[in-house]
Amino acid sequence: MKPVRIDADKTFPPRECPGCAMEVPANNNRCPICGYDFPNPSPRQKHMKFWGAVIMLVLFIFVMLRLF
Ligand SMILES: [Zn+2]
Known part of the structure; x- marks a missing residue:
């Protein structure tokens, strides 16, 4: 378990991709699975x-x- 990762998760909770319903890290503005661009x-x-x-x-x- 990395404490840095926990901090990042707290500040930026993962968002659910509307395209493929996968959890995308908030620092990713584009879904790595389907390529959906988050507004x-x-x-x-x-x-x-x-x-x-x-x-x-x-x-x-x-x-x-x-x-x-
Ligand atoms: Zn997606």
């Missing part, structure tokens, strides 16, 4: 999610302020 979540999408949450929070606070 990589881009930082831009994360950014959009963050701003979406901020806007929702601001709207929520605004509605709460109007209620009182």
Whole structure:
């Protein structure tokens, strides 16, 4: 058992390939069995999610302020 491997598994859990249902290590962006390309979540999408949450929070606070 290699401790480095455990750390890697913790940080990057293996994903199930939609193409062949095999477990693919998260650091592999392409399935070694069927060659399926995993869509990589881009930082831009994360950014959009963050701003979406901020806007929702601001709207929520605004509605709460109007209620009182
Ligand atoms: Zn596959």
